Amino acid sequence: MKKLFICGDSFAVADAESSVVPWFEILGKKISPTWSVTNNSIVCASNLHIRLQIQSAIDQKADFVIFLSTSSTRGEGRLDDLKITGKNLLNRFVNIGKKTTGEEEFGCYSYNSLDETCVFDAEKINAIRQFRHKIFDLELSTLNNQFIIESSLYALKSSNIAFIFDQGGFENPKFSGFKKDYFKEFDTFRSQINLWSLVGYPMGHRPYFHIIDQSTHALIAEYYFTKIQNCG
Numbered sequence: 001m002k003k004l005f006i007c008g009d010s011f012a013v014a015d016a017e018s019s020v021v022p023w024f025e026i027l028g029k030k031i032s033p034t035w036s037v038t039n040n041s042i043v044c045a046s047n048l049h050i051r052l053q054i055q056s057a058i059d060q061k062a063d064f065v066i067f068l069s070t071s072s073t074r075g076e077g078r079l080d081d082l083k084i085t086g087k088n089l090l091n092r093f094v095n096i097g098k099k100t101t102g103e104e105e106f107g108c109y110s111y112n113s114l115d116e117t118c119v120f121d122a123e124k125i126n127a128i129r130q131f132r133h134k135i136f137d138l139e140l141s142t143l144n145n146q147f148i149i150e151s152s153l154y155a156l157k158s159s160n161i162a163f164i165f166d167q168g169g170f171e172n173p174k175f176s177g178f179k180k181d182y183f184k185e186f187d188t189f190r191s192q193i194n195l196w197s198l199v200g201y202p203m204g205h206r207p208y209f210h211i212i213d214q215s216t217h218a219l220i221a222e223y224y225f226t227k228i229q230n231c232g
Contacts, residue, residue: 002035004228005057007050008068010208011168011195012041013097018207020214026221031228035063042095043208044108044119046074047148047170052090054152057161064162064228067152068195071169072138072145073111075128079104079120094119097208111136117205145170146182153186162231164224166191175201193223 006012012024028037038060040053047070057065076093082105084092094104096119107119111132114125149170156163165186173179174197183190199210211217 001033002063003060004031004035004037004064004066005053005060005062006037006039006041006066006068007053007057008041008066008166009045009050009070009074009168010041010043011068011210012039012066013043013208014039015097015207015209018209018212020207020209020212021217022207022209022211023217023220023224024209026217027224030221030225035228038062040090041068042093042108043097044074044110044113045070046076046108047072047145047152048076049090049093049108051148051152054155056088056090058155058159062161064231065156065164066224067156067163067165069145069149069152069166069168069170071110071112071175072141072171074108075111076106076108077120077124077128079107079124112202113205142171150183153183153189157186157189163189164191164227165189166194168194169196172196191223193220195220 006024014022014025024039040056042049050069054065054067079094084103084105092104093106093108094100109118109120109128114129118125120128153165167182167190169175171180171182172194195211198216203210
């Protein structure tokens with residue numbers, strides 16, 4: 001059985017409270033039983049977390065990876081003083097789309113949603129706000145995230161794993177108002193669909209996958225299905 005891995009942010013996270021069947025679930029049914037699907041995506045994932053997702057896919061010898069990158073206004077850090085040893089780093093992050101085990105020691109956050117939807121407690125949210133106002137610099141963060149995304153792309157390419165890349169929320173002109181050509185070396189792997197471009201701003205927290213039109217999910221699933229079928 002071939003292995004598909006989905007690596008990304010909330011645009012690929014299921015939401016049990018929504019009646020919409022998301023694209024990744026439709027896709028999973030279309031490629032079953034020939035393919036297994038591992039979805040590593042989490043709500044509010046940072047690009048560093050997505051890099052960890054991709055490394056996990058590489059280590060598990062994926063046959064195809066759907067790579068969704070995200071905004072530079074994301075970060076990650078420690079939730080509390082709990083320290084777990086001998087556990088995979090990726091699994092040490094809290095994932096609000098799944099039942100918690102009580103052993104999660106890290107979380108991701110967005111500077112644009114430091115509210116009740118954030119996995120950090122009030123004290124740490126206040127600290128993140130202070131960092132945002134006094135230390136955070138968007139230009140530096142954008143460069144940092146560019147390098148992280150490039151690391152993901154080079155790692156996938158050098159591993160000879162078939163993949164498709166959606167630039168998503170990274171410097172999306174619909175949200176940032178700024179347009180620059182990034183990652184041109186990887187244009188042959190670039191998705192013709194940018195999921196972040198399919199929603200308005202500001203995005204609501206629910207459903208986690210944000211896109212609420214069922215027909216759009218069907219089109220996205222069909223697009224990725226065709227890419228997977230053509231990968232040989």
